[in-house]
Amino acid sequence: LTALPTQLFAGCKALVRVDCSGMEALEAFGSDVFAGCTALEEVSFGPAGLPNVHTIGAGFGRGSGLVAIDFTSFTNLRTIGSHFLAACARLQRAEMDGLAALERVDGGAFTGSSP
DSSP states (O other), rough: EEEOOOOOTTTTTTTOEEEEOOOOOOOOETTTTTOOTTTOOOEEEEOOOOOOOEEETTTTTTTOOOOOOTTTTOOTOOOTTTTTTTTTTTTEEOOTOOTTTOEEEEEETTOOOOO
């Protein structure tokens, strides 16, 4: 599996945690993968992280219940789509240090999210 499809879990109201450990071959998250997952608090990427991911599609976690998320292992991330964590009212922390390959963050990435 090299990409999670668009809207894979979108609207899953009972989804609380997702563990992506062991998905080191993953290269991309489609748009709106976790959009509208209002109970979703955590997406973890395991100790090895996801160093091959180069794209996070628009609306990745838009309107989800995410509280914190850590993207520091995404060392090859180049593109973050629009509204990727928009309207995440409970978001307290998004770790994004060390994203040296990042070239583009489309508009509205954190619109309507907590500081």
